[in-house]
Amino acid sequence: MPSMDAISRNLMLDSLREYAKRRIPYDLIRDLDEKNEFPAEILKEMYDRDTLGVHLLMIPEAYGGVSGGTYDIYRICEALARIDLGIATGVFATFLGTDPLNVGGTEEQKEKWLKRIASENLLVAYAATEPDAGSDLVNLRTRAEHVVKNGRIAGYRITGNKQWISNGGVADMHTVLALAPGGPSWFIVEKDMEGFSANKHEDKHGIRLSNTAGLSLDNVYVPAENLIGMEEGKGLLQAQAVFGYTRVMVAAFGLGAGEEAVEQAIRYSQQRIQGGGPLSDKQGYTHKLIVPNYVKLEGARSYIEYTALRLDSGEHGLQTEGAIAKYGASEWGNKAADDAIQALGGYGYTKDFPVEKIKRDIKITCIYEGTSEVLEMTIYRGRWQEHLKSRGRYYLDMADRLDELHAKEPRCGAHASALALRALGAVMEECRLQKLTRHQHVTFKLGRLIAAAETAAIFSTAAGAQKYAETVRFDREGWQAMARVFAREAALNTAMEGLALVLGAADSGNSLADAVNIEAVQAEQKGMVADMDLVAAKLKQTFKAK
């Protein structure tokens, strides 16, 4: 679905924030976190169509929803993550659980179920993971067997166990992946069906406001019309079709929670006087704990927006892009939250300050909806194909476009991004020539390098654009400085780590120093400290102490 107009989107965001301000204060969140309790009443209110109706974003207007696009959903997910990642996960689970219907449901199924989800405020769960089938769904054990009446398939009997299901113990309906005779397929299972039960709510490290439970399905009978799409064997395709999109949502969680943690640290640092002045004025503090993290997250934001807008314009799949968006936002968000505890010192280590909880919560974004390692593999696979198909030109062509941008906009980091992309192209080509991708370590590491270099390129492109997105909270000078800091680091890391990777894996010792253009990458580092000073000043100006 294309995204809605900016005014409507921002009115919805304002309503969500206003609701949270009134109904979900930190003391309540802290209490629920301590008790490991799912806030059923809050979720019901958030789904209530007269109060908020946040779940309606996922539902097309024809079925009683508001037809949100990926960009809208990204913005709402980011805002939810800034409130509480557990509550955000509860909402996300409904989004995810609704997806198989949106993607693969027949018109009649959409008419029935999407309308019910919209009007009855149903909590939904997405039940794919099993004790022995997490990232690798090929090992699916849950079975759906035909129940034949009068010579035709009247229904299915589903038996198996599901694990780590968000909303598992509280959802009104579940979309369950099971192995039918014709292959993996999605089924709609309602909570009161005979033989269906949810196990205990897990005692988790973080997102403790999100209900997570295993499910037991013991010969659960579902009528044939509950097979999504009315065709067996489409389950994995239906699941994969939305990865680009669902990973953008989790990326928005990493972004929102991560930036929230850093912003709290920035506000704190202006009041905390140490060694004769506020911490916010000390490079030893800002240039280690604040600036690098915020810059990375703004890079992740630009990549999320780039992917969301492409999906909204009608492109399908974008699995590699979704993976890059989620990988960056979750890994960098996790690091940012860790550093935010450090930035608050002893206070950060207590539960009186939300950064401690954010750090526990945000870790999940590196795990669910594709672990970081699965994403490294996905990113490598997607781009390795491009590298081969283009005979090594993929990143070189992209670098040419960045150089063209640099000629017009010399201050958006495009030159450094082009250096990162060229170094990446050279490293990948050397890996091909020396057949280094036989090492799994090389492939995963390439995934990491690709994520950073591509994000640098997209960040520079966004910072070089004439008009900025509605989400940019800095002036041109500040945002371009952030893009430069990101791009310089990406160029240096791609060149140095790429070089080390090849040298470490190859039999022969050909140095790549010239191919990755180490001299130019080093020269590009000039001005880094001054840019970090500028970014620190802009952050302080934007996030003033309360």
Next chain:
Amino acid sequence: MNIVVCVKQVPDSTEVKINPETGTLIRAGVPSIINPYDHFALQTALELKAKHDFKVTLVSMGPPQAKSVVQMGMALGADEGVLLSDMAFAGSDTWATSYALAKAIKKIGKVDLIFAGMQAIDGDTAQTGPGVAQQLGMPQITFCERVEVDGRRIIAHKQIDGGHEVVEARPPVLLTMIMHKDYTPRYPSFLSVNASLKKPFHTWNAADIGAEPQYLGLKGSPTQVDKIYPPPQREKAAMFSGSGAEGMARIMQIMKAEHFLED
């Protein structure tokens, strides 16, 4: 009855800072909100609409992004929205703004009640509402906190120094609203935001409302802002933690040291 509510988009007052060098407001990156007094006026109008099935039309004047407050009002229940947007309006003071709003209200047609906030939190002049009444030659009741309608009787409860006054009027009348202290502004649900897109919304320029250029903008404004400056900062307060008794003891000690109290 037909009700018009005048609303203004203002910068969130808690975020606004003044540039000490240029003396102008720093608006970049500051979120915009509906003027809280206008929000209360709108809510009052919508309560009357719910009770009596009146029609509520919103009018605002501002740059294109001010559409946001009109759409929000429609999401909350108003039936129709008008935004006056034209470079010719830029720089208008309260008099020129009242002129434009009055012209727009005339174009809307038969209007029985006009609501406006008592004042906007950015300018704090409290002149625009009364100005509109003056331009339309309409009676006005200011500082209202509650309004009832009984047939053709408009009963306004207004605040006055040291008490309350109940005033009756016949339509048409313009009312400016203060805020109840226990008032909580409503916010729209996602569904009502979406539904507001389907309500009639018009953007009118100066020509559309038949406004004469010499009465608009800077040249149509009898008042010009000479300078804006922040009030001098008060000295920093000292904060004490501990029990009430300990705090009191510290305060007594300081007051004695500063000779506010005798030993």
